[in-house]
Amino acid sequence: MDIRYSANPEHFKRFTTEEMRKEFLIEKLFEADKVLVTYSHVDRMCAFGCMPVSRAVALDDGIDCYHNFGTNYILERREMGVFNVGGAGTVKCDGTEYHMGFEDCLYITKGTKEVIFSSDDPEKPAKFYMASAPAHCSYTTTFIPMSKANHRPCGSPETANDRVINQFIHPDVLKTCQLSMGLTQLKKGSVWNTMPAHTHERRMELYFYFEIPEDQAVFHMMGTPQETRHIVMHNEQAVIGPSWSIHSGCGTSNYTFIWAMVGENQEFDDMDNIAIKDLR
């Protein structure tokens, strides 16, 4: 397990590129038949990746649960959101199977003991990207296809940020303890997400970029609004966004990303918007 302690904005001002990447960038989430986990001390958010190829893989595969989470199973005191960003596959939660196609989402409640991932076709393996945070009560494990998500179109072609924010794990769709999650798709020719940028002092946010063509990249902006930096991100990488940081990206092509938030509230619009003219 890759453990990240959190940096503060004063310290961050002096980071080199390498230090920024070590602290915030999650470079690798998928390896055949493995579960890769990054544990962030920012709100104890964890990013998991699982790509089952030749066998079914359990969520706790290769993880010493008691040592790392202090519980007998990973979701004993946690909830989790899963998106499939690969070929079709199945997630089995305590015996119930959920068949998941590309961009389908599954909310898994706290208290789920066994989670097992498999792919329909080893030639086109499923890729399960997950975000998980502490939870103190159980809700209902729910399958959420794109058709059940809230769709919020925003931006415009003129400002190169024409996109749709799809809210999957959101209070309008289902109840969770603190997790909210969704997927934002940029239209062809649009490259900016979340610009004008914002912070939300009351929540942290994890971004996972995918559908970035192989020879393209996304410049992910972070830092306080008065002191911005960027991290160059390639396909299927994630980045940790502490509450004090903006989180916005500009691609050399269009792309898709999954955002996941946890913290004090679930008010999507509880944001401190920053005018572009005020950014430094």
Ligand SMILES: O=C[C@H](O)[C@@H](O)CC(=O)C(=O)O
């Ligand atoms: O707090 C909200 C999150 O940053 C994202 O939902 C923003 C986003 O997907 C976008 O503007 O493109």
Ligand SMILES: [Zn+2]
């Ligand atoms: Zn945000």
